[in-house]
Amino acid sequence: MLRKVLIANRGEIAVRVIRALREMNIPSVAVFSDVDRHALHVRMADEAVGIGGAASADSYLRMDKIIDAARKVGADSIHPGYGFLSENAAFAALCEKEGLIFIGPPSSAIEQLGSKTSARQLAKRAGTPIPPGTEEALNNANEAKAIAREVGYPVILKAASGGGGKGMRRVEREEDLEAAFRDASSEAERSFRDSAVYIEKFIVRPRHIEIQILGDHHGNMIYLGERECSIQRRHQKVVEEAPSPFIVNHPELRAKMGEAAVAAAKEAGYTNAGTCEFLVDIHGNFYFLEMNTRLQVEHPVTESITSIDLVKWQLRIAAGEKLTLKQEDISIRGWSMECRLYAEDADNGFLPSPGEITSLSLPGGPGVRLDSGVYPGWKVPLEYDPLLIKLVAWAETREDVVHRLIRALEETHIGGIRTNVEFFLDLLADTEFLAADLHTGFLDEWFTRRKKHEFTPAEIEAAKRVSALARRPKPQQVHVKSKWKELPLR
Numbered sequence: 001m002l003r004k005v006l007i008a009n010r011g012e013i014a015v016r017v018i019r020a021l022r023e024m025n026i027p028s029v030a031v032f033s034d035v036d037r038h039a040l041h042v043r044m045a046d047e048a049v050g051i052g053g054a055a056s057a058d059s060y061l062r063m064d065k066i067i068d069a070a071r072k073v074g075a076d077s078i079h080p081g082y083g084f085l086s087e088n089a090a091f092a093a094l095c096e097k098e099g100l101i102f103i104g105p106p107s108s109a110i111e112q113l114g115s116k117t118s119a120r121q122l123a124k125r126a127g128t129p130i131p132p133g134t135e136e137a138l139n140n141a142n143e144a145k146a147i148a149r150e151v152g153y154p155v156i157l158k159a160a161s162g163g164g165g166k167g168m169r170r171v172e173r174e175e176d177l178e179a180a181f182r183d184a185s186s187e188a189e190r191s192f193r194d195s196a197v198y199i200e201k202f203i204v205r206p207r208h209i210e211i212q213i214l215g216d217h218h219g220n221m222i223y224l225g226e227r228e229c230s231i232q233r234r235h236q237k238v239v240e241e242a243p244s245p246f247i248v249n250h251p252e253l254r255a256k257m258g259e260a261a262v263a264a265a266k267e268a269g270y271t272n273a274g275t276c277e278f279l280v281d282i283h284g285n286f287y288f289l290e291m292n293t294r295l296q297v298e299h300p301v302t303e304s305i306t307s308i309d310l311v312k313w314q315l316r317i318a319a320g321e322k323l324t325l326k327q328e329d330i331s332i333r334g335w336s337m338e339c340r341l342y343a344e345d346a347d348n349g350f351l352p353s354p355g356e357i358t359s360l361s362l363p364g365g366p367g368v369r370l371d372s373g374v375y376p377g378w379k380v381p382l383e384y385d386p387l388l389i390k391l392v393a394w395a396e397t398r399e400d401v402v403h404r405l406i407r408a409l410e411e412t413h414i415g416g417i418r419t420n421v422e423f424f425l426d427l428l429a430d431t432e433f434l435a436a437d438l439h440t441g442f443l444d445e446w447f448t449r450r451k452k453h454e455f456t457p458a459e460i461e462a463a464k465r466v467s468a469l470a471r472r473p474k475p476q477q478v479h480v481k482s483k484w485k486e487l488p489l490r
Contacts, residue, residue, distance in 0.1 A: 002026050002077045002101065002319050006049075006070045007041070009081030010060065012373035012390060013295075014041035017079050020311040029073050031066060033059035035381045040373050047073050054383045060084045063091050067098055077101035077318060083385065086294040089114055103318040105293050109268040113291045117160045117198050123288040126267035128260040131279070131287040133200025141181040144199050145174060151201040157181060159188035160196035163290075165235025167191060170202055203287065205439040206279040208232065209244050210292075211261035212302045214313055215271045220323040223258035224306050225332050227298055229277075230438040231427075233350070238443065239427065240298035241337040242305050245398060245436035246280065253284055264291060273299075273314050279440075297340070297390070300369060304336035304394040335401045336394045339409065343386040345418040354382040358416030363408035367394040367401075380417055388414065398436065402428055426450075 005021055006029040007014045014030060018041060021028040030045035035054040042048045049069040052059040059065070061084060070078055078100055080086035092107035104110070113119045121135045132151040137160045138144050148155045148171070157180055159167025167188030169180040181197065189195035208229045215221035228244035229237045247254050261276035268291070275296050277289040299310050308325070317323070343353045360376045369392040380386060391408055395401040406428050412421050427433060430446060 002315060004029060004073065004075040005077050005079055005103070005315070006031065006066070006073065006075040007045070007079050007081060008060070008066045009079075009084055009086070010036055010039060010041055010373070010384065011387065012371045013081040013083075013297075015044060015373050016371050017081065017311055018044050020309065020315065024312060024315060026315070029069070029075050031060070031069050033383075035379075035383060038378065040375055040378065049073060054381065056084065056383065063088075063094055066091075067094060067100070070100055071098075075100070077103055079103040079314070080294065082294050082297055087114060087292070101318050103314050104272050105268075105270050105274060109270045110293045112268050113270075113293050115160055116158055116162065116290060117196070119290055120198075120288070122267050123264045126260075126263040128264045128276075128288045129286060131200040131203060134198045137196035137198055138181070141178040144181050145177055147199050148174065148177060151199075154202040154204070155199050156202040157184040157197050157199055159184065159192055159194070160198055161192040161194040162188055167197060168235065203279045203281050205441060206230075206281055207244070207246055207438060208237075208277065208289070208440050209247060209257070209280050209286070210275045210277040210296070211257050212296070212299070212310070213261050213265050213270070213274050213276060214310070214317070214323060214325070215262075215265060215274075216317050216323045217271050217320060218322050221262050221266060221270075222323065222325055222327045222330060223261055224302055224308060224310075224330055226254060226257065227296075227301055228438065229298065230440050231433075231442055232440055233443050237298065237340070239337065239339055239424070240301055241335065241398070241401075242301040243332055243335070245438070250284060253280075253286070257286055260286070260288070264288065272317050273310050297387075298338055300371060300390060300392045301336040301338050304369065304392060305332050305334055306330060307333070334394055334396050335398045336392060337398075337401045337405050338390055338392045339405065339424045340387055341389040341391055341412070341414070341424075342420050343380045343388055343414075343417045344420055346420050346423045347418070350420070352382060352386045353418035354380045354386070355417045356380075357414060359413065360415070361411070361413040362389070363391075363411035365408075367404050368392070368408050369394070374414075388419070399434075402434065 004027045007017050018028045027046045030042045030048040031051045032042045033054050051065040078095055085091040089107045089111035092102045092110050095102040112122055117137055120130050123130050134147055154172045157169045167184050169184040171177045171180045184197045185195040210227050212224040226244050226247050227240050227242045229240045231239040273295050275292040278286045279289050280286045344350045345353045356379045357374055357376055362370055371390040374388050393401050393405040395404050409421055409425050
């Protein structure tokens with residue numbers, strides 16, 4: 001087993017890893033920047049080491065400082081969490097060179113899967129379906145036009161080294177493609193220092209569904225069902241659930257997607273936890289999107305429905321243990337849903353809302369899980385992603401889990417800063433969300449509907465029933481009629 005683990009991250013994911021380590025009797029080491037000196041993960045770890053200034057570039061992204069910290073405290077392994085250096089092949093390679101165990105896949109797998117074009121080539125070799133388009137970066141806009149004519153509009157341009165929607169442009173007609181190519185390349189260069197972009201057929205109204213995999217160093221690999229991640233804002237996931245309300249009615253599709261994910265991962269020589277992301281069209285055709293070579297933010301929903309602790313298995317696999325789970329052992333029970341609670345101002349275009357948390361009251365009860373990195377009196381820094389808490393609910397059915405999540409949100413109070421709690425209460429009461437008619441453009445359409453549509457009495461009553469608001473006497477207090485408006489999306 002591992003001797004001592006340094007967590008090269010912060011916030012709720014660092015806390016999550018520390019808790020798993022404590023249950024396994026493995027000492028934990030936190031690292032922190034100047035503004036994180038009093039953060040919860042620092043308070044909870046067995047040891048903590050300062051690694052520099054507030055900016056990520058001066059601290060959490062400094063490979064040399066993290067390696068030095070591991071050496072200083074005698075850690076034999078590093079858990080990267082997600083974000084920061086978690087998908088950095090150079091960092092994984094540096095750990096390997098320094099004799100430190102990187103709790104994740106080998107650097108060679110991260111490198112192969114880190115480039116979108118390389119990942120597409122790998123998926124194709126593995127027999128995993130990919131959308132029509134290019135498997136190499138485009139040389140110029142004229143080449144893009146030729147491919148677009150072949151696959152048909154609409155198409156989408158994507159940064160070869162990108163993620164999070166940066167360097168991405170949807171194009172509906174040929175006359176717009178040259179400008180879109182220029183803009184996508186420019187944004188890709190600014191964001192990733194790589195201007196390369198590729199093109200693929202745009203799948204209309206797709207679902208974003210991902211498959212969780214686990215693989216050990218002995219050739220064993222399994223998939224642990226799927227997660228529905230179609231509720232996105234500006235290509236960032238907002239609500240995740242497992243299982244998918246679409247896949248749950250098509251178990252044969254789950255098996256095909258799971259097998260395709262395992263095939264792609266094996267082709268890359270993958271080990272540890274990872275996620276293969278797919279787009280699924282209305283006919284049930286699925287296409288490889290990318291592979292995330294790390295633990296996902298939304299991993300708790302998979303843990304909830306499978307009763308498998310993914311972080312503990314990351315640690316065991318990194319220590320060289322064999323998977324004791326076989327594919328036939330994996331079963332799915334109930335439904336789980338996660339909301340990411342952010343320090344952001346929903347009344348003002350979801351801008352970050354840093355500041356001191358003056359009071360904090362969080363929900364509990366059966367089927368409620370909180371992955372949190374905050375406490376009363378802590379100051380939310382401006383320098384990092386403003387994720388505060390992942391609120392996760394589990395119940396026997398999707399309807400029940402929505403009820404439970406709404407109840408938990410109504411019990412949530414975070415004072416001193418603005419949060420997106422009310423936004424989630426509005427969204428979960430939406431009739432189309434409840435009907436599970438989901439796709440990646442759902443929120444864009446939802447914001448538009450809210451601006452244009454006066455809610456009918458029937459819709460208001462449905463929202464009242466779903467969110468258990470019957471105790472509130474006035475219809476105008478129903479969450480679906482909140483005052484804020486989303487700024488135009490681009």
